[in-house]
Amino acid sequence: MTRLSRRASVALLAASLAVAAPVAVNAKQPSGCTSATGLVFMPNPVVSSGSYAGLEDNKDADSDALNDQRVQVSLTGLDGSGYLRGQYALVVGETGDSAYSADCTFDYTRHDDRFEQVMAYYWVTKSQAYTQSLGFTQSSGLWRVINGDQQRVRINQYGVDNSFATDHPKDEMRFGKGGVDDAEDGEVILHETGHQIHMSQSATFFSSLEAGSISEGFGDYWAATVSEWATGGEADPECIAEWDSVSYTRGPVHCLRRLDEPKMYPDDLEGEVHADGEIWSHALWNLRTALGAAHADTSILRAQFDWTGTTMPDLAGRIVDAVDELYGSGEAALATAAFQDRGILP
Ligand SMILES: [Ca+2]
Ligand SMILES: [Ca+2]
Ligand SMILES: [Ca+2]
Numbered sequence: 001m002t003r004l005s006r007r008a009s010v011a012l013l014a015a016s017l018a019v020a021a022p023v024a025v026n027a028k029q030p031s032g033c034t035s036a037t038g039l040v041f042m043p044n045p046v047v048s049s050g051s052y053a054g055l056e057d058n059k060d061a062d063s064d065a066l067n068d069q070r071v072q073v074s075l076t077g078l079d080g081s082g083y084l085r086g087q088y089a090l091v092v093g094e095t096g097d098s099a100y101s102a103d104c105t106f107d108y109t110r111h112d113d114r115f116e117q118v119m120a121y122y123w124v125t126k127s128q129a130y131t132q133s134l135g136f137t138q139s140s141g142l143w144r145v146i147n148g149d150q151q152r153v154r155i156n157q158y159g160v161d162n163s164f165a166t167d168h169p170k171d172e173m174r175f176g177k178g179g180v181d182d183a184e185d186g187e188v189i190l191h192e193t194g195h196q197i198h199m200s201q202s203a204t205f206f207s208s209l210e211a212g213s214i215s216e217g218f219g220d221y222w223a224a225t226v227s228e229w230a231t232g233g234e235a236d237p238e239c240i241a242e243w244d245s246v247s248y249t250r251g252p253v254h255c256l257r258r259l260d261e262p263k264m265y266p267d268d269l270e271g272e273v274h275a276d277g278e279i280w281s282h283a284l285w286n287l288r289t290a291l292g293a294a295h296a297d298t299s300i301l302r303a304q305f306d307w308t309g310t311t312m313p314d315l316a317g318r319i320v321d322a323v324d325e326l327y328g329s330g331e332a333a334l335a336t337a338a339f340q341d342r343g344i345l346p
């Protein structure tokens with residue numbers, strides 16, 4: 001199945017026609033590095049600089065303003081090959097060279113396609129680290145590791161401005177280069193990782209249009225909550241993908257979508273998953289505001305295991321039940337109110 005960020009019909013056609021290019025044979029010596037450092041955006045240059053001033057895509061050109069927004073991070077779990085391959089992520093680059101380092105350092109500028117490869121490796125492993133920090137570390141049961149396989153990520157020259165996650169025929173995320181290169185924005189990577197989380201949690205998750213909307217809304221929410229955890233807090237955390245959306249929104253504030261749109265269930269359902277997902281993401285953001293990130297995110301992830309892809313009220317009820325079980329009736333009442341606020345629960 002394919003889950004799309006934007007412009008679904010165009011991308012679906014493109015996806016169905018896509019043929020995987022052969023991966024270059026690895027001829028380089030293993031580096032032995034199981035951890036490394038790299039330069040990334042945190043999560044994107046708009047958030048880290050606090051404004052849009054001086055940040056121009058300019059067809060992927062380097063600039064001092066964008067170079068200055070890169071920060072050094074640790075890349076963990078690497079397999080020692082020297083490539084961006086590790087326990088929870090395997091990055092394949094189809095544009096330019098595959099990033100390889102003999103000295104445990106992955107420092108590139110954003111014009112270099114290897115920069116996006118580092119971004120993908122970092123943010124996929126960061127998402128995994130976050131779920132594990134919440135307690136999802138076991139091999140089975142309701143605390144099992146989520147999306148714990150070696151997530152494949154492909155950076156390609158996708159013509160349309162789109163990225164997507166799929167588990168068929170291959171469990172893979174792909175990031176295109178339309179407008180601002182999609183993987184230059186950590187929140188785009190986290191959004192797609194949200195779909196991977198759903199695919200890994202339930203084989204029947206995507207059983208309805210409404211479940212597809214939930215997945216879009218959760219992806220946006222996941223981008224925000226992991227970004228908040230990783231960065232220590234954004235000035236406007238409800239705005240998703242501030243940097244990628246510079247190329248397709250008018251501004252002055254650029255957001256792919258927001259977590260605080262005044263949409264209600266069911267009156268504002270349009271039958272389009274990204275639009276309808278804004279109802280769900282707003283409710284999850286309410287939940288996080290009421291319970292704090294750890295309780296909200298733990299409960300959301302718990303409730304998603306083995307969900308059968310029905311409706312928003314059904315999954316909301318499961319989340320409230322998880323809150324009740326884990327944190328008691330007082331927090332469960334707050335959780336109910338978070339969904340009532342959007343009309344999802346009566
Ligand atoms: Ca780039
Ligand atoms: Ca883009
Ligand atoms: Ca996966």
Ligand SMILES: [Ca+2]
Binds near residue numbers: 187234237238
């Ligand atoms: Ca954001």
Ligand SMILES: [Zn+2]
Binds near residue numbers: 216
């Ligand atoms: Zn999506």
